[in-house]
Amino acid sequence: MPRIDIARADPAELIACPQCDALYRAKMPAHGERAVCARCHTVLIAPRKRAGMIIIALSAASLVLVLGAVWFPFLKISRQGFVNEATLLDAALSFTGGPLLVLSLAVTALIVLVPLARAILTIYVLGPLVFDRPAPPGALRLFALAEALRPWSMAEIFALGCAVALVKVADLANLSFGPAFWMFAALVFLTVIHDRWMCRWSVWEALEHGYTARQRKVPA
Template sequence: MTDLDTLIACPNCDALYTVAEPDAHTRAVCTRCHTVLISPRRNAGLRVIALSSAAVILLIGASLAPFLQINVAGMSNSATIFETALAFTGGPLLLLSLAVTAMIVIVPLVRLLLILYVMIPLVRQKPPARGATGAFRLAESLRPWSMAEIFVIGCAVALVKVADLARIDFGPAFWMFLVLVGIILVQDGMMCRWSIWKALEDSRKS
């Protein structure tokens, strides 16, 4: 019988493989759908913590600072992301407004904090934080619902349509959000989930 600890399943196509940890800077890729399964990197944990910390700061700043200022017919108006998302809190749009706020601010923030909660003790070579396994599982389950990059794409489409009607000035939050999306993409690409699960499991057994 094959030990389950020696198996890894592709998260996309469910293909099973026997684990063979690659060397640093090499990757294990699913032969069926080409999803990256294992991608260990030296000092990746420190980089993930640094990127996650920067993303938390940017996300908080981007939520509170002015995002856009619209000027038309001599009048101007600016709004933060929170003010924009919560502008439609009446009637049937309330649920939509809450969902938008959650997916572009709350869910990404919670996920980043969970990653920091899990990663900091591991990188310091300390025992995992209490509930670290559940916290990392929750962070991974929130990943599809963290839609900061989708929000940026939606803003780009909307700005193209509004550009002919009014003059638009980008606030500091707009640039923060662009940098934030880039950081999150780099962080997700750098984080080897198999290595984190293995570290959590090894700590639990020791």
């Protein structure tokens, strides 16, 4: 993607690299092609065939996995005949007394509420576009909110912390993973795929100009 003279360019036609801030004139590439930053090689625009439908499917799957991970047992600990099962919320809300309550609530929000909100917002915003309907009310603001929440979705950080903690207590008790653990692991995996498939520039273009998937601004 060629660089441009900023002084002569229309701001509405510009796209900035999220890594090095280089400015380019945005142009929708053909399906299967990508617009890449010439300076740091970050992918700027990457439309894919049927990407919208895949993203909605991934968001719906993430929604189910979040709810399942909260409901089913996350971990089972046994020692000398004593057995205890803990859900994901039990682990996140382990400290509920004093100032640690704020920390527990923050952990719960980052690993449960934020992924849940992002999945719901993605389905709400992209669903009508993919099925050739007008953008829903407040779509621009809600998609901006979903993008603002993206750095705060820390399911993978929690998974890494759990792995470290389990290594430390493995010699003290017998540990076994419940269904919620594997659901949570699948959620982390799906979140990575979701973020890689999302072409944010295409979504912004569709929302700002009212395009639908049939008009090829959001790959269906």
